[in-house]
């Protein structure tokens with residue numbers, strides 16, 4: 001069977017036509033750097049989509065429509081990508097493969113019924129449970145019981161100015177519960193009315209998009225936005241960069257409208273309050289630390305200096321690792337790579353952890369539950385004595401009313 005016609009926007013067409021397959025971006029791709037597989041490269045992945053484009057538009061020459069079976073053979077190569085976006089920086093012409101083409105490519109695979117294994121199971125889980133871990137919704141509030149044991153109040157489904165969108169990873173992975181608890185402490189210190197959605201919160205759709213489920217992601221966006229609108233919130237704050245980027249950049253595209261509230265990451269919110277003089281930060285970590293940039297927060301959302309400015313207040317100082325800021329190396333935690341190539345995921349996380357350890361710091365900060373999760377696995381694999389800390393975990397104790 002031939003692949004049916006696919007609609008391409010002008011921007012997608014431009015990106016596909018502009019790539020000269022020079023491979024300059026290849027050396028920046030973390031999956032290629034780990035696997036050395038010439039098929040695990042940005043131009044190879046885009047070539048799969050270009051075959052479809054060429055058959056419809058005849059650029060640079062007309063070719064026959066590719067067969068579905070032909071695309072099926074490239075399933076692994078298409079999904080062995082962390083969606084880190086560094087190929088845009090590595091490209092001579094700044095072609096936005098990740099931002100423009102890779103979600104579309106994954107959506108095509110899902111539409112043609114070509115996804116399988118962990119990728120398919122993840123999307124099935126999101127459809128059924130509205131989270132990627134096949135967990136019942138009452139487990140979403142377990143961290144709130146933990147918060148109560150620390151005497152941290154968490155308002156649930158209240159009319160409020162600020163909504164804290166917790167995200168599946170922090171809410172459902174018990175080992176990460178100090179991230180939302182830290183955020184709750186910060187919000188209580190700020191003192192403006194805030195709330196969480198509790199059991200009603202559903203996945204932001206980030207892993208659904210990574211699994212090719214654009215329709216599922218649209219339904220989740222509708223549900224989350226409807227709940228936020230019902231509570232009359234003005235600001236939605238996140239600790240998870242995946243949730244942040246999805247609400248900020250993907251929701252308006254999926255819903256074809258501007259959101260009626262401001263989307264902000266916790267690090268931005270805290271720094272804004274510090275700069276306006278309503279919050280003070282105190283040093284709570286008595287040593288020099290390092291910082292790992294989450295791809296979806298740093299390179300893909302431009303929040304690079306905010307966590308660093310905060311770390312300068314709350315620690316004894318910051319030592320930059322190799323490949324940081326907008327050129328930060330992915331830890332492997334994105335794009336559902338762990339579900340298609342566990343070995344590449346593990347090797348990439350260990351490679352990144354070694355770079356972070358080379359700074360000499362023994363406390364490694366990030367601002368992302370998935371990065372924390374991934375780097376903690378690398379710590380276990382390497383058997384080293386370092387601590388992976390999410391900035392939100394220490395912010396709760398570091399903020400005080402000015």
Ligand code: SF4
Pocket residue numbers: 028029030031032041042045080081082083084085086087088097098
């Ligand atoms: S998004 Fe990252 S992992 Fe994917 S092709 Fe680009 S550089 Fe490689």
Ligand code: SF4
Pocket residue numbers: 018019020021022023024025026042043090091092093094095097
């Ligand atoms: S994406 Fe850019 S760097 Fe990569 S092969 Fe195409 S033109 Fe070359």
